[in-house]
Amino acid sequence: MHIKGTVRLDKRTKNLAKRIKPGEIALIDHEDIDSTAAHMLVGAKPVAVINAAQSCSGRYPNLGPHILLEAGVPIIDSVGRELFENIRDGEQVEIIDGEISRGDVVIARGEVLTLEHVNELVERARTNLESVLSEFAENTLSYVTREKSLLLDPANLPDVKTVINDRHALVVVRGENYREDLAIIRAYIRDVKPVLIGVDGGADALLEMGLKPDLIVGDMDSVSDEALMSGAELVVHAYTNGEAPGLERLRKMGLEAKTCAVPGTSEDLALLLAYEKGAELIVAVGTHSNLIDFLDKGRKGMSSTFLVRLKVGNRLVDARGVSKLYRAHPSLRLVGVLALGAFVLLFTIIALSPTVQERISVMMQDLRSQFWEVYTQLRPWEWSR
Secondary structure: OEEEEEEEEOHHHHHHHHHOOOOEEEEEEOOOHHHHHHHHHHHHHHOEEEOOOOOOOOOOOOOHHHEEEEEEOOEEEOOOHHHHHHHHOOOOOEEEEEEEEEEEEEEEEEEEOOOHHHHHHHHHHHOHHHHHHHHHEEEEEEEHHHOHHHHHOOOOOOOOOOOOOOOOOEEEEEEOOHHHHHOOHHHHHHHHEEEEEEOOOHHHHHOOOOOOOOEEOOOOOOOOHHOOOOOOOOEEEEEEOOOOHHHHHHOOOOOOOEEEEEOOOHHHHHHHHHHHHHOOOEEEEOOOOOHHHHOOOOOOOOOHHHHHHHHHHHOOEEHHHHHHHOOOOOOOOHHHHHHHHHHHHHHHHHHHHHHHHHHHHHHHHHHHHHHHHHHHHHHOOOHHH
C-alpha cells in the first residue's frame, strides 16, 4: 500500500467527517469504531483512515472497521496518540504499508488492517459478550436508581408549536441503514404525513430524501446550516446543569430555539418529546434497537436509551416493521396518470388500425340509424303535417 495525501485530523470522528474532502487522509482517535462513524467516514470518501487507537479492541464485536474496509477505505491502526502532537492539520503525508512519513522522516507506524483480521477480531469479541452484557446490566440498574423519574414521571419538556398529538411521528437518526429505511417507507410518509423529527444529522437525512423536517432535536453540532435554515422548529438538547453549547451556534445564525435538559442522548429526547406530546405512533429510523447497537455507540451502557425505549415501547415501531405492515394506497395523481396512459394507448390503436376504424364507423352508423328510428316514433305528428 502506497498513499500520498493531505491529512485532516480531529479526535471527534463525526466532526472530522463533516469537513474532510474526498481524497484526503483522515486521522482519528477512535477506539472501537462504531457503524455510524464508519458510515459518515465512508460518505466523506477519504483515501485512508489513520487511527491513533485500536479500531477493534475486542471488547465487543463493533462493526465500523468492517464497514470501512468493505467500502475500500484502508485503515492504519494503533499508531499512537503522539501523532496528534507531531502533525498539523493540512500537512502532506505518505503512507507506505504501515509507515507514515512526512518528507523523508517516518513519524508513526501502525498496523494495516485487513478484512480477514477484522473478522477474526469480531468473532473473538463475540465470546466476550457475556461480560459486556453484565456490565451493561449493572450500568442500567445504576442508572435506574439515579434517574428513575425518567421512567415514572412525565419529562420536563418545552412547549412546541408543531402539532404532534394524535398524529404519527417519524424520528430519524443518521444511524445504521437510515437511507434504506427511509426509502422503504416513502409511501407511508406520503400517505400518512407523520410529524418529521430529525435528530441532529437526521434532519439532513430527511432533506436528502426531499423531505422537510418539522422539528430538529439535538446538540446542533452535526446538523448542516441548510437543515437549520429549513424552517423547522428547533429544540436544543442541554446538559442536565442547563448548559446548551449548541444554542450559541443558532444565535449566531439568528435562529430561535427551545432548550431542554434531560438525561441521556438527543435520540432519547426526540423519542420522549414525541411520546409526551401525544404521538399516536412513533416510527424510528436509524435508532438503536438491539444489544450490538447499544454497545456500538461507544457510550457506557447506553442506559438512558434502553430505559427510554422501555417507556415509549407501547407506541414505538421500527421503520422496517412499518414497511412490512403498511400497504401503500395509489395516489389520485397515479390513478390519473394511468387513466391518461390508457386513453393515449386506446387512441393510438384506433388511429393506426384500419380494422378498428372500420368497426367503429359501422357502430356509429348503427347508432345513428337506431336514434333516427326512435326519433321518428316519438314525434309522428311532425310527418302528418
